Amino acid sequence: MGLVIGEISYTNMLPLYYYLDRDYLNRIGCMFIPQIPAQLNEAMSKGAIDVGGISSFSYGEHVDQYTLLPNLSVSAPKNVGSIFLFSKVPITQLDGKKVALTSSSATSVNLLKIILQTFYQMDVSYTVMKPDFNEMLKDHDACLLIGDDAIVTLWGLSPDFHRYDLGQIWYEHTKLPMTFAVLAVRNEILERENERISILYDGFMTSKNKCLENNYSEMISSIRKDLSGSKTYWENYFQGLNHDLTDKHIEGLYLFYDKATELGLLKKVNKISLWSALDHCHSI
Structure with a gap:
C-alpha cells in the first residue's frame, strides 16, 4: 500500500532527510509530504501521514496511537537558535x-x-x-x-x-535538553510496513551520521543558496542542535509533558514507546 512520510520543512530537521535516497525510497513505495509542523501534526492525527517528523507535543497528545523511532529528534541541549x-x-x-x-x-x-x-x-x-x-x-x-x-x-x-x-x-x-520534534509512526501500520519502516529508519540514521561526519558542509552549502546566511552562522547553528533521542532527552520529554499536564494543556503521559525492528516497540 505504500508509506506516506511527513517531512518538517525547516532547516533544523534537514540533517535527518538530506542524504535519504529518495529515488530508491520512491521506487519501493514511499512518498514524502513536506509541511510545517502544525500541518504535519494534523495530517498524521487524521491518518493522512504514516510516519515522519511531528511536534513533540503532538506525540504527547497521541501517545497511545504513535510509536517513536529511536535515536532521532530535533533537540537542543541549550540554545536551539531557531x-x-x-x-x-x-x-x-x-x-x-x-x-x-x-x-x-x-x-x-x-x-x-x-x-x-x-x-x-x-x-x-x-x-x-x-x-x-x-x-x-x-x-x-x-x-x-x-x-x-x-x-x-x-x-x-x-x-x-x-x-x-x-x-x-x-x-x-x-538542566535538561528540550526535544522540539520527534520521528513517529502510527501504530496501526507498524506491522504492515515494518520492512519499509526499517529501510526508512536506516536512511534517517545514515543521513544524520553523514551530516555529522562532514560537519554539515554539503547541506549548509545547499541551505545558503535558499536562505543565505554565512557558512560560520550555519555551522554554529547546527552545532547547537542535537538530533539524538537519549535517556536524557526522554527525561526532558517526560518533564515537559508533566508541566504541560499541570497547566491543563495535555493529558498525563505515562509511557513513551520506542520502535524496534525486532520487537516492534518497547516502552520506557
Whole structure:
C-alpha cells in the first residue's frame, strides 16, 4: 500500500532527510509530504501521514496511537537558535501583556506557556497568528516565531527588541535538553510496513551520521543558496542542535509533558514507546 512520510520543512530537521535516497525510497513505495509542523501534526492525527517528523507535543497528545523511532529528534541541549520569543519589553515585564503565537507550532507554543506561567509566574493573553513578525507585533507586546521564520527575523532584528531562546530558558530551569520534534509512526501500520519502516529508519540514521561526519558542509552549502546566511552562522547553528533521542532527552520529554499536564494543556503521559525492528516497540 505504500508509506506516506511527513517531512518538517525547516532547516533544523534537514540533517535527518538530506542524504535519504529518495529515488530508491520512491521506487519501493514511499512518498514524502513536506509541511510545517502544525500541518504535519494534523495530517498524521487524521491518518493522512504514516510516519515522519511531528511536534513533540503532538506525540504527547497521541501517545497511545504513535510509536517513536529511536535515536532521532530535533533537540537542543541549550540554545536551539531557531525558536525565539521577540518582545518589546523584557520577559520579566510581560505579566498582563499580549503575546502572539505562531500558527506553525505545537511544542514551542506550549513550551512558551510553561515558561511564562510556571517559570515566571505570569498571566499572559495569547493570540495564535500566521508567522509574520510585523503583523504579530502591531497589537501585541511580544511574538513567538519558530524555524526559518525565526532565523530570518533574527537576522533583521532591530536592537530595540528583546529576544529569548526557548531552548536556553528551558535548560536554565531544568538542566535538561528540550526535544522540539520527534520521528513517529502510527501504530496501526507498524506491522504492515515494518520492512519499509526499517529501510526508512536506516536512511534517517545514515543521513544524520553523514551530516555529522562532514560537519554539515554539503547541506549548509545547499541551505545558503535558499536562505543565505554565512557558512560560520550555519555551522554554529547546527552545532547547537542535537538530533539524538537519549535517556536524557526522554527525561526532558517526560518533564515537559508533566508541566504541560499541570497547566491543563495535555493529558498525563505515562509511557513513551520506542520502535524496534525486532520487537516492534518497547516502552520506557
